Amino acid sequence: MKNGRRELLSVIAIVAIVLAVLQFDMIPASGQAPATDAWGSPSLEGIWLDVYTTPFERPLEFGDREFMTPEERAEQDQIRSGNSGRDRRGPRGSPQDVSGAYGEVWTSVKPTGPRTSLVVDPPNGRIPALTTEAKRDDEIQREWRVALMQNTPTCEQQARACEGGEFGPISPRRFDVPPFYNTNRMNRHDGPEDQSLGDRCMLGKTPDFNGFRRIVQGEDSIALAYDTGQGQGYQRVVNLSGNHPPSQIRLRHGDSRGRWEGSTLVIETTNFSSKFPYRGSGANLRLVERYTRVDAETLEYEVTIEDSTRWTVPWTVRQELKRQSDQDNRIYYEPRCHEGNYGMAAMFIGARVREQEFASGRGPDPFSLDTTTGGGGAR
Numbered sequence: 001m002k003n004g005r006r007e008l009l010s011v012i013a014i015v016a017i018v019l020a021v022l023q024f025d026m027i028p029a030s031g032q033a034p035a036t037d038a039w040g041s042p043s044l045e046g047i048w049l050d051v052y053t054t055p056f057e058r059p060l061e062f063g064d065r066e067f068m069t070p071e072e073r074a075e076q077d078q079i080r081s082g083n084s085g086r087d088r089r090g091p092r093g094s095p096q097d098v099s100g101a102y103g104e105v106w107t108s109v110k111p112t113g114p115r116t117s118l119v120v121d122p123p124n125g126r127i128p129a130l131t132t133e134a135k136r137d138d139e140i141q142r143e144w145r146v147a148l149m150q151n152t153p154t155c156e157q158q159a160r161a162c163e164g165g166e167f168g169p170i171s172p173r174r175f176d177v178p179p180f181y182n183t184n185r186m187n188r189h190d191g192p193e194d195q196s197l198g199d200r201c202m203l204g205k206t207p208d209f210n211g212f213r214r215i216v217q218g219e220d221s222i223a224l225a226y227d228t229g230q231g232q233g234y235q236r237v238v239n240l241s242g243n244h245p246p247s248q249i250r251l252r253h254g255d256s257r258g259r260w261e262g263s264t265l266v267i268e269t270t271n272f273s274s275k276f277p278y279r280g281s282g283a284n285l286r287l288v289e290r291y292t293r294v295d296a297e298t299l300e301y302e303v304t305i306e307d308s309t310r311w312t313v314p315w316t317v318r319q320e321l322k323r324q325s326d327q328d329n330r331i332y333y334e335p336r337c338h339e340g341n342y343g344m345a346a347m348f349i350g351a352r353v354r355e356q357e358f359a360s361g362r363g364p365d366p367f368s369l370d371t372t373t374g375g376g377g378a379r
Contacts, residue, residue, distance in 0.1 A: 037217045042263045044215045044222075044291050048299050048321035052113025053080070056209070056317075058125025062116040066125070076112040113320075118209060121304075121316035127279075128311045134280060140179050145372075147171040148187040152370040161373040170367050181275040187372040189351035192344065197276075199344050201337035203232040205278050206253040206269065207287055207303050209319060215291075222258060222265070233335040244270050250283065252276045265291040281307040297323045 037043045053076075062068075068076075117125035130138070146165035149155055155162035174188070185196040192200055204226055211233075214225040222238040238258040245255055250273040258267045267289040274282035289303040299321040306314040351371075357363030 039217075039219045041217065041260060042265070042293055043217065044265060044293055044299060045217050046299075047212055047214045047324040047326060048301075049212050049324050050113075050209070050319050051110060051322045052115075052320075053110045054113040054115050054118050056118050057127055058117035058119065062125070064123050064125075065116055066120070067114050068112065068116055073112040073114070077109075080109050080112075115318075118317045118319060119315060120302075120318045122313070128313045128315050130280075131309060131312055134310045137180075138280060144173070144179055145184075145186060147173045148367075149370055149372065151368050152187070154370040154373060159373075161370075170365070174367060183276065185372050187370060188367070189347055189371065191348075195344060195347065198232070199347065201232060201335070201341050201344075203230075203337075204228040204234040205276060206236065206272075207278070207289065207305070207317070209317065212324065213321075227335075231335055231337040231340070238267050244268075247271065250274070254285070254287070263293060267291075278305075279310075281305075281310040284309045294320075299323070 035043060037045065058065075119125045119127060122128060142164065146155070146162055148171060149162055150165050150168050151170045152162075155165050156167040158167075178186070178193075182193055182195075183197050185199060186194045188194050197203055208226050208228065211229055212227040214227075216223045216225070220240050222240065224236045224238065225233065226235070227233045234253065236253050236256055238256040240258050242257065244257060249255070250271055252273050252275070254269040255271040256267050256269040258265055260266070267287070269287040269289070270285075272278075272282055272285045276282070278285060284307045286306045287303055288306075289301070292300045292302075294300050301319045301321055302316060304314050304316045305311075351366065354363060354366040354369075358365050
């Protein structure tokens with residue numbers, strides 16, 4: 001009887017030890033992410049950032065070479081570290097005095113990455129050629145923007161922003177409705193739609209290759225929060241079930257549907273709005289994104305971009321993202337730009353003051369000033 005009891009106690013002890021070992025093994029080591037989330041899917045959760053500086057398109061001198069040598073990377077680091085342009089100011093009192101003069105305290109320089117470009121396909125690392133239709137659309141937009149500046153010093157001096165235009169009187173198209181939904185600043189300030197998306201606190205486009213991104217996983221959806229800087233950002237929700245909505249439903253960041261292919265999260269996004277184009281592609285844009293956990297600290301991101309009305313062939317971008325400290329790099333889920341966006345209101349106040357000065361003979365015609373590019377004559 002005593003021997004049976006001892007055997008039973010021994011079995012219980014062994015089982016307890018095994019369970020303890022198994023439980024301990026399920027707890028990730030300090031600084032490591034769990035292999036799976038609460039629902040058994042691969043865990044991609046955390047804050048991620050591309051820690052390198054990599055050209056989006058491959059510089060022509062690299063040809064078809066995908067990677068830089070250590071010497072080339074060191075040379076690029078040296079060039080950027082000596083770039084004093086971040087502290088450059090224009091002539092005191094001029095419109096360019098502090099325009100874009102972000103001091104180094106507000107900027108950071110990331111080390112040069114191993115790749116020669118983020119674009120990995122086509123093999124030359126360059127965005128494919130535009131279609132005939134896309135070239136025509138770009139020309140229509142260019143002609144419109146130049147027309148609003150044709151009587152400014154920018155066109156008088158034949159600056160790059162006026163390329164293809166001619167200096168002359170105020171364009172009769174001054175009050176026309178734009179031939180497209182504006183996403184960049186135009187040389188007029190009649191209302192918010194004349195301003196850039198950044199001015200309107202609507203910065204950020206899908207796909208995004210800059211700044212931080214936080215991934216939060218749920219049972220039937222995954223949320224991605226992007227921090228695009230200066231209080232701006234946006235969120236996406238990827239549904240892990242269901243189909244895309246009818247084609248007449250259009251969204252700023254498209255409709256995203258995800259699925260797991262082994263350890264890779266595949267996201268297909270369609271139904272984009274034509275009002276918020278990515279590099280000129282709008283309603284016909286289709287993205288296929290892939291997130292793959294390489295190790296506890298590394299996430300590979302790849303996206304194939306397709307629009308047969310914009311580019312002659314699809315193209316692919318790849319990034320290596322590194323896990324960041326949750327405590328040191330918190331991403332706010334509600335961007336704060338709108339709450340303190342006094343900048344846009346100040347632009348309109350300034351525009352109305354210039355109009356009043358001109359009407360009373362105390363200032364130049366506002367439409368003879370370039371308030372778009374910061375070129376000659378801007379105030």
